[in-house]
Amino acid sequence: MRTFIFFFLIIVSGTGGELCVSRAMRGMGELHDFGPKSIVDFVLRALCQPWMWVGVAMMAVGFFSLLAVLSFRDVSFVVPVSALSYAAGAFGAKAFLGERISQNRWLGIAIVCVGVTIVWWSGR
Amino acid sequence: MTSRPGLHLKTYLAIFVIVIFAPLGSVLLGKGMKGVGSAATWTFNDLLPVFLRILSNGYIWLGIGSLLTFFVAYMMILSWADYSYVQPSTSLSYATVAILSHFFLGELITPLRWLGVAIICTGVFIVGRTSPRAHGAH
Numbered sequence: 001m002r003t004f005i006f007f008f009l010i011i012v013s014g015t016g017g018e019l020c021v022s023r024a025m026r027g028m029g030e031l032h033d034f035g036p037k038s039i040v041d042f043v044l045r046a047l048c049q050p051w052m053w054v055g056v057a058m059m060a061v062g063f064f065s066l067l068a069v070l071s072f073r074d075v076s077f078v079v080p081v082s083a084l085s086y087a088a089g090a091f092g093a094k095a096f097l098g099e100r101i102s103q104n105r106w107l108g109i110a111i112v113c114v115g116v117t118i119v120w121w122s123g124r
Numbered sequence: 125m126t127s128r129p130g131l132h133l134k135t136y137l138a139i140f141v142i143v144i145f146a147p148l149g150s151v152l153l154g155k156g157m158k159g160v161g162s163a164a165t166w167t168f169n170d171l172l173p174v175f176l177r178i179l180s181n182g183y184i185w186l187g188i189g190s191l192l193t194f195f196v197a198y199m200m201i202l203s204w205a206d207y208s209y210v211q212p213s214t215s216l217s218y219a220t221v222a223i224l225s226h227f228f229l230g231e232l233i234t235p236l237r238w239l240g241v242a243i244i245c246t247g248v249f250i251v252g253r254t255s256p257r258a259h260g261a262h
Contacts, residue, residue: 067153067178071162075154075225076233076241079147080218083244086251104254111247118240 006069007081014062015088019096020055026097027051077123086112131204138201139213142194147220149190151228156183158229211252215245 027049031042046052069078087109093099160177163170178184201210222241225231233241 067157067184068163070150070154071157071160074231075151075229076222076231076237078154079150079221080237080241080244083218083248086248102254105251108247108250108252108254111250112244113247115240115243115245115247118243119237120240122234122237122240 003069003073006065007084009065010062010069010082011085011088013058013065014082015085015092017055017058017060017062018089019092020051020058022055022093022097024049024051024055073123077119080119081116081123083112084116135201135205138197138205139210141197142201142210142214143216143220145190145194145197146214146217147224149187149194150221151224152183152187152190154225155229156181156187159183208253212249213252215248215252218245218248 024046028042028046031038066078066082090101090105090109094101156178160174160181163174198210198214218241222233222238226233
């Protein structure tokens, strides 16, 4: 049960954080000039986006949940199971960012889910 | 991508760094956290000393360093190579994680787990082979 809760946090909070950062970056416009000054300026502007802070906070929760689960489960169990974030990312991108997910991508995600299920069995 | 030989070498080198350092980071974090130990009750009073032990653990910092190395290599390669070329090659990291955790941490990888890892690699490969920008995306 403890394992399940932490995986839920790793996947939902980690992926949710990436989606929020992605949403913040959409509001920024594309970066064209890669000089030091424009990169610093870009980062400072990114920090003014509220979604950026929500995203960073959620990613931090995801990272510490990963550390927590690594304290009592095998690395060779934790990392493959967290591949479930591909599925969470696709559903989230569709719902939250309005992206369209191609059929091939759904196929890949379904295969990842089969693999995760098998790794999960191997850890019981 | 163009077919300059130097560019190929640079690309393979960056993929190698990605496929080694991302899993190495996880393995080092795992090693560090096994040393830090699990919190007993998960209350705030119990978590604070665990948090301090995490911050003072060398393996954790090495792990974070590995993950940063991976991240920089990943950003760099995306500046010259296509995402749909890079992402499928990183699916190999799931195999590297199993190999490294077996040799460095002595974890027992059962055939069932190997099967699961191989299927995940296949799935991630297919996810990455699709176009990063589907038609009709905003």
